[in-house]
Amino acid sequence: MKKIFALCLFLAAVSLHAQELPAYRIYNSKGKAVDFGKMVRQLEKYDVVLFGEYHNSSIVHWLQLKATEELYNRAGDRLLLGAEMFERDNQEAINRYLKGETDDKKLAEEARLWPNYKTDYKPLLDFAKSKKLPMVATNVPRRYASAVAKKGIDSLYLEASEKDWVVQLPFTVTLETPGYEEMRKMMGDHAGGKAMNFVAAQAIKDATMAESILKNLQPGRILLHYHGDFHSKEYGGIYWYLKQARPDLKIAVISVAESEEQKLPLPADFVKTDFNLVVPKDITKTY
Template identity: 40%
Template sequence: MLLFCLLVLAFGSQAQEKYKIVDQAGREVALGKIIAEVESKPLVFFGELHGQAEAHALELDLLTAMHQRYPGRVKLGMEMFEADVQPIVNEYFQGFIQEKSFETESRIWTNYIKDYKPLVSYAKSNNIPLLATNVPRRYANSVYHQGLTVLDSLNTYAKQYIAPLPLQVDTTLSIYAEMLQMMPDHKNANLVYAQGVKDATMAHFIEENLQERTIFLHVNGAYHSKRKEGIPTFFKQYPKEKILVIQTLKSADVTDELLKEADYSLIIESM
């Protein structure tokens, strides 16, 4: 217990230097408070704004603190890896292939080296399972161009990397309705269906890997867990009261209403 208290103090000090986290009332909180809460809310979604240094720093600190507080129980899931590269992830973590092969064949994002490699390296070094949760982008792209029904024509091999079909996407859900409103013509629902396929697939692979004592950190874009919708919408059994959501907000955008859309908010300086 003394060691954990010292770790909490250390992380709290680092947090003051690297980022600012607030609760729903706008009060600044230390990282240690969130880590303690994870015991009762063991599925943590970190909704990032891609490419923001503060967000990626907090992701690594979250994973590190969770691992130190809950050794042997932590799993990491990432939107940034698609489900069909899971065998490549496993081969890399088990030492069968080299880092160069992993990075060449796993379709890493362009900002992987700077933003996500530290997270993956920490997980590998500490035997934390890494789950590739996202739908292969080629299938999401097909949905965008042809609609949801295109998934029905895929073969058995392809379907193992997608949430079970048939898939229903409720376009009236607040986050999807927002996406439609942001579109120039307000008409093409296929963008929302493509988003829904991603959300449903990530939910499927997360839920498959949630055992009784699992502490699960999932890193994704903010819209995939906003208001505990998106990915959580598609859970079959996992209760929302056991989910903790951290969102990322630019300081210029912060309002009382937005702060209530997540359990905690990372506040970054507006660009």
């Protein structure tokens, strides 16, 4: 009877273990699995942390918040935050919210918040507010990127009052930037001769965000930046522009991939950066 009971316990344990489903895995630049704590300890050593995301991935947004909390626990007010999701001309509205001078309703009226702001970015902004940390609105106002996509970078004309909202012109747009050639080819069939306009629209976002980071980065501090994965994948985008301006900066890139496999291995063709998150492809999406 005891043997049967022991066997039942063993089988139950095996069954339970077989049902354990990891929500994420983290791999370093060599493809070795590391835990969350080790990643955060390493991130504290960098000047800039570029945290790529899939905009609708619930687990990636949760990891961003947890990484922010843990970095704050280690670095305190040395931590600065910045986000693609907030545009430069909305910085004053963001600042008023952080100071408690406005509420959620007023912020929604004054800033162009993304549709998934409440579920995905409000927790980050509220954390910044609770710890009195700055949140830098780094992105170019979308109307300028849209104009570049339609008519090209040379068509962009700025009034004097608008120049603070866009990277200093002219700036470099080159297919040597990782990811841009891929984008040009992807858009080519749909955009024809205007494919480079879409590349330039991507570039003006990346260059503006990089410039925003540089303007706000201070010696001895860490700027943690949230943005879509394409903006820094394969060390392109924001990373490329930062390194062009400041080769001395220590910059960590966190990239994202999805997997249909239960153990969440790194995809075979994945180009690794400093830290690489793999999440289930069927994870709950926020939209």
